[in-house]
Structure formats: C-alpha cells, structure tokens
Amino acid sequence: MDFLVDNFGSILFYVVAAITVATAVGVVTFRNPVHSAVSLLLTFLMVAVLFIMSHAEFLAAVQVLVYAGGIMVLYLFVIMLVRITDLGPGTVFLSGLAPLAVLGGVVLGCLIAIGILLGSMAAGDGSAAAMTAIDGEAIGNTEAVGWLLYMKFLVPFEVVSVVLLVAMIGAIVFGRRDAALAGAGEEVEP
Amino acid sequence: MIGATHYVALSLILLCIGLVGVMVRRNFITVLMSLELMFNAVNLNLIAFSFRLGDLTGQVLAIFVITIAAAEAAIGLGLIIALVRLKDTVALDEADEMGG
C-alpha cells in the first residue's frame, strides 16, 4: 500500500503510457476505420491525462474539447459519409511497403533516441509553480496561458485565425459536389 | 521518478507509430488519423519540455499546433470527399494519377 502511495505518480504514468501506446497501435492496425477512430479517441483522452499530469490543465481541456469532441466527430461523420466498402477485399497495409516502412520508422526512432540520450537535459522535476504563474504571480494555468497567448503571441494568434479561415474556405471548396470535376472546368449543377 | 525524459520517450514512440501508420495504411482516412497521432506526439513533447523548463511558451505552441491540426483535418477530410467522388475509393494506391 505504501509502495502504491509513494509511487503513485510513476505507476499512473506507466499505466497511462501503456494505454496510450496500445491505443495508438490500435489506430494504425485496425482494419475498420471506425475502430481506428475510436482507438484514436481513447489515445486523445490518455494524452489529455498526460497533459494534466504535466500541470497543463488548460491544454488538457482544449485537447479533449477540440480533438476528441471536434476532430474525431468530424472523422466519424466522414467515415459514415463515405461508403467504406470501397476498400474492398484488398489488404489493410500496402503489401510491399510494410516491412520497409517499419524499418524506416524504427531507424528514425532510434536515431532520435540517440539524440535525446546525447542531449544535455538532466533528469529532474519540473516546477509546477511555473506552470501557473506569470511574472511570479500565481494566477492559475488557464489565465497564464491566456495572458501569454494574447500578449506575447498575439500576432501568431491572429495568423492562426486566418489559417483557420482559409482552411474553412478550402474545406468548403473541396466539399462542393462538383469539386471533383472542378479541374475539368465543366459546369456542373450544384 | 518520472522526468521529462520519460515523456519525451513516450512522445517518440507515439511519433514512430504514427509515422509507420502514415506510410503503411492503404485507407486514406486511417492515414489521416495516424497523422493526428503524430501531432499529439509533438504536443506531448512540447508540454513535457514546457513543464521541465518552467516556460509556458511550450503550452502556447501546443495550442497553435492543435489549431492547425484541426484546420488540416478539415482540409484532409475535404480531400477524402473529393477523392471518393473522383475515384470512388479511399485506397491510396489507386490515387496515382500523377504517377509516371
């Protein structure tokens, strides 16, 4: 019992990490895209937990709201919209590519791991206090993030807004009924 | 104890899984979902460093990433619709009009 209490943080982390990895593998592996979508949803939730563990409460909320609530819903809408039987009796994975891709991924992963190991970052605790303070004033994480967002990072904030606008326009353009034939320049009745 | 290194390692694992998924899956939708996974890995990395270094900039960046990921998801799904309308399939290996 003491062990559990003493190391609750570590145990929690490992458990959450394991679930995250498992669901991530599930995303990549499931045949049915719906299953992949659900798996992805779980991954998002786990990541949100990890965010909370890192004292990024605001971001955890944003993750759940935007990713889990918005993007996944969107994916599920599209999956339902598109007749998934199109995939046919073909394979899930591209046949020739799988081993090579895994290899590539592993190699890249190892290389990056080497980089991390060589890095001068010493293991150590983060400071929870810093996560909630601006200029030493403890105001809570959300306020702190908000303050930074609208003060220091205003211009990027505005730019990202424009990007969202552009994306919205693009999505509409893509979604038009005659979008597929738009390249041909034919007039199609909407 | 759990330090930044653990988070970074986890983020790396998630990145690799997502990378493999992008490269390997035949279904375009799944590919996009693997892509989202990669975004999450990046976010995890950013948050881990932000915590470790005590700088909130990491979290701000993570917000931007989430925003852009949303935008990209929208575009991607629009692409799927277009592809389905054109080729009547979501299999990527059949989308090789531009191939030599």
Added chain:
Amino acid sequence: MKLYDLIWLIPILPLLGAIFNGLVSNRLGLSKSVTNAVALLGSGLAWLLGWAAIVQWILELGIHHTHVVRLFSWIQGGSLRILDGSLAEIDIAASFQLDAVSALMVFFVTFVGFLIHVYSIGYMHDESDRAYARYFSYLNLFMFSMLVLVLGSNLAVLFVGWEGVGLCSYLLIGFYFEKDWCAAAGMKAFIVNRIGDWGFLLAIFATFMVFGTLEFTEFFPAAAAHPEHYASAATVIGLLLFVGAIGKSAQIPLYVWLPDAMAGPTPVSALIHAATMVTAGVYMVVRCNVIYRLSPTAMLVVAIVGGLTAIFAATIGLVQNDIKKVLAYSTVSQLGYMFLGAGVGAFVAAIFHVLTHAYFKACLFLGSGSVIHACGGEQDIRKMGGLRKYMPTTYWTFLVATLAISGIPIFAGFFSKDEILFKAFEAGASDLNHFGSTYYALWILGMVGAVLTAFYMFRLVFMTFHGEFRGGEEAEHHLHESPWTMTMPLVVLGVLSIFGGLVGVPGKLFGHPEWNLVERFLEPILLPIGHAAEGGHDLSHHAVSLGLEWGLVLASVAVAGFGIWLAYRFYMGAEAFVRPRRLAERFPLAYKLLLNKYWMDEIYDATVIAGTVNGSRILWEFDARVVDGAVNGTALTTVGSSFMSGIFDLRVVDGAVNLIGTSYDVASRWFRKLQVGFAQGYAMVMVFGAAILLAVYYLFKLN
C-alpha cells in the same frame, strides 16, 4: 705527239671494236663481214700501234726509261694513316707505263691476239650472225682488258685489267650458254678466279698500307732501297699477290677451272687459256720481282707451288683422252714451270717462257681446233689417227709446236725451259736463301716433269696424226684441211715456235752473254736491291761451273728425248697401244687415279662446295624463319593491332558515346520511378532522408 704517249690508245682500240660489235652488230644482226672488219681493225690497229710505240720507245727513250702516261685522276680519296704513321693521300691515277716487261707483253699479246682473231673467222664461220658478232665483241673486250692489265702503271689499273680478263673468260667459256655444262664451266672459272682475286685485293690494301702508294715507279724503288725494313711486309704482300696468281694462272689448288674451260670455243682456249690470261699471274709476279726478292719465304712458296703444279698436272695429262684436256693440263703444267722459274729468282726466264709458251701453246690449241673442225666436232683422240695424210699443214705446225714444248734444242721452248731448270739447279747449288735442298728437289721435279711433258705431248701427236684412223668410215670421208684463215695463223705460230726462242739464246754457254737478247732487254726491271743481294743473279754466276752448265743442258735434252722415245714405243708401230694397255692393267689403281684427275673436283665438291651450300642453307633458314618470321610477325602485329584499334573504336569509343545517351535514358527511367504519384512512397522517402540526415549530423557531432 709521240707514239709512246699514245699507249693508252692500244687498249682503247679493241674496246671500241667490242662496243661496236656488241651493241650494233649484235643487235642489228649485221653481216659477218662487218663484224670481221670491225674486230680485225680493233685488234689489228692495236697490234700495229703497240709494235710501233715499242720501237719508238726503244729507239728514242731506251729500255731503261720507264715511260709513264698519266691520263686522269681516277680515285681521289682523303688521307689515310699508313703503317709507318705518316699520312698517305689516296690518289690513284688512270695511268699506263711502257717499260721492258710491259713492252714484251704488249708485243706478243697484240700479235697473237690478232692471229687468233683471224683464225676465229674461219673457226666460227658456222655460227649465226648475232652469235658471231657477240663472240668477236667479247674477244675484243678481252684484248682491251689484257692490254689494260699489262700496261697499267699501278696495282689498281692492273687489277681493273685482272678483273676484266676474268669477266671475258667467263663470257667466252660460257659462249655456248644454252648448254648447261658450258654455262657451268664459265661460272666455275669465274668463281675460282674470284677466290684468287680476294687475295689480290688484300695485297693491294697491304701495299697501300705499307707504302702509301700503288704506283710501281714509286714503291718498287722505295722497297729496293730499304730491304730489311720492308722484308716482312714484302712477305705478306708477295704471298697475297701470289694467291691472286694461283687463281688466275691455275696453280694448285685453284687450277680446277682450266680443264673445264675447254668447253669454250677452241680459239678462246688458245688465246685466253694458253697465251694470255693465264700468264697474267706470271707477269704480275715478274712485275713485282722487287717484292719477291725481298722475301725469301714468298719466293720459296711460289717455287714450291709452281713445281708441284708442274708435275701434278703432267701426271694427269698422261692418260687424258680429250685432245683439249691434254692441252689444258699441259698449260697448267707449263704455268707451274713459269712460277718455278720466278720462285728461284729467274724472273727473266719465267717471262721468256711466257713468250715462247704463247707461241707454241697457241699453235697447239689452234691446231687442235683445226683437227676438231675436220673431225666434225670429235675431241676424243681414241677416235682419231692418221690425220697426217688429210691435214698436212695442221700436222706439221702441230709437230713443230710439240717439239717446242718438249724442249728440243733450237725450238722455242727449249731455251726458256732449259733456263728455268738451270736456274733451279743453280738455286740449289748456291743455297739460295738457305733453301738449297728444297731447290734441288724442285729441280728434280722439273726434270721429271720434262720427261712427262715430252711423253704425253708426243702421245697426243702419235694418236692423233699417225697410225690408222679409228673414227669410223663416215667421219673419214669428211676429213679435210682447214681454210686459209685457220691455217695461216698456224703457220705463223709454227714458224715462231721454231725461231722464236732464238732471242733468248743462252750466250753465256759460249762465253757471249750478250747474245741473250731477252735477258738484256728485261734487265731494267730487276732493280738492284739495297746492299748486294742474295736472291739476285749476282751470286749465281759462281755457283755452277761452265762444264756443269753444259752438262745440265745435255741432261734436259736427254730427258726430253727419253720421253719421246717412250711415247714412240707405246703408241707407234705394230705394237701400238699394247704396252700402255698392259701398264694400265698392271696398275689399275694408278691409272684410275690419273684418269679421274685425282678426283680433285669431287673432293672440292664434297668439302668446299658442300660446306658452302650447307652454310648458306643454314643462313637461309635463319633468314626465312627468324628474320622473315620477325618481319611477318611485325606485319601480323600491325594488322592485329589495327584490327584491335578498329574494334576499340567501334566498341569502346562508340560505346562511350552511346553510353552517355543510354545513361540519360536509364537515369530518366529511374528518376521517373520516383514520381509514382504515390504519396506514401514520398513519405517513406522523407523518413529515410531524415534518418540519413540525422545520422550524418551525429557523425559530424561525434567527430
């Protein structure tokens, strides 16, 4: 212009005749009359001019004056350092000289030559016009060469004549060149001569190296003035000159060409191989008497070779059955006598014998030609006999000449041969150069040779002209005397054979040495040597007493008489041929040996000829295999390498050019594969690229 200044014209006149007959009469086929006229003019004018020039020279300049006529500078070279260290200028002139010995030679060469030209008109009558013209052209050319030889004032001009007579000998021996054996005989003569000429050339080089000059008037006095200084050089030069003489004058071992030379027309045999060419060697030795007198060794060698040849050839002549072959071996034998004379210091006697031999040997050959002509080409004396009745002129002249050659008194040959034998004896008695016993032995050989000479010559006379004709009835009907063109020279020569020797009567026997005209005439050529000499004729007068001298004369007559008597016993009368046949049966081996001329030609064939031919074959093999192989190999290599070059050009060069094009093709094909339009492929490439970049970065960072 004095006639003796025109001595250069004496050879030129026959030369012009030769050129005309050879290039015009021969080519255009002019009639025989034209050819005759030109040829006779050529030799006749030379004869007349020669005699006239000699007479004028004797009368105006005297026999002691050597008259040199220098025409032009012939060979001009740079300077050569000669043996005594001084620098000698090579300046050989084309010049002629008239002195005692050359005058004597010109005297009989032109005269006998002219007579033989006349004789040839009759003898060659049956030839075609062109062959006739060719013959006379060669004959005139020979006269030219011989006269150049005897009139030359230096060794080089002499050598020109020397080679010229060799050439003409070849041309004339091989006159009937359509017959293989005639052509072969001509070649044999020339080649054997050449061997002698090699020695002569070396002698010329040696003379130049020792004396720095080739002019007789220059180096003879020089040699005579310093006898000890030049003694060893004189030996070398003398021996080398004698090698030339051995070839030209048919001594052992280079005599083998002379019997074969009988393949030529008979007048040719008479002129060249009896009277003139073969005596050139003797002339040369006598001309260079100064050199020989300086070298006792050389003189001894000359004497020994001469003596051995004399007897060797005489033995062969004993049993020959071809009339011309007998005369040929007789010539070789007589030449041996001449060299024997020269070798014992009797240079005057040697030249005197040349003169008398010219008369009687020419007469004998021309006579034999007449006989052959009458017998329709038959030359075997076993098929002749009793020709005395049918051709009296020929018979009497032949007999007279035979008496001369046998050495019967007052006939020409007696005086000269007797002089030689006497001098040989005297050389023995006075122990000349300390070789006295050798000279005695040579005298004995000479005496034996005289017996043999008389014997075989009279054998010839008896078998040919006496007894019964053995040639068959058919031939007997054709027997006739020859035309006047042939008999006239015979008569002239016959008369000379009788009285020609009287110019050399040994007056000393009667206490009047001045009666020996020849000796007085030729005295100037025997230059006095340094201090009072051995090898001269100074000592000689005291060695043999007058009584002994008379005894020797009678002895030589006796041996000649014995030879004639023996021949009479063997070949005349009722028991003719019985004794020789019995003798041959009793000594079959000896008979065979002599009949086959000691198998000398066969021995030469097996040794020298075979050796040369095999040596040539080896060299030919080397040339054909190795040298030609190398050359062919080079050719093959060239062909091969150019082939390779072509291939190279085709494959490699063109290939390289094509390669560039192909590489573009391949590269573009490969690059095209990159653009598959397959997005995930791009993604993978990106991953790998990133991996590589990271790896490279780490490597750099680690270093």
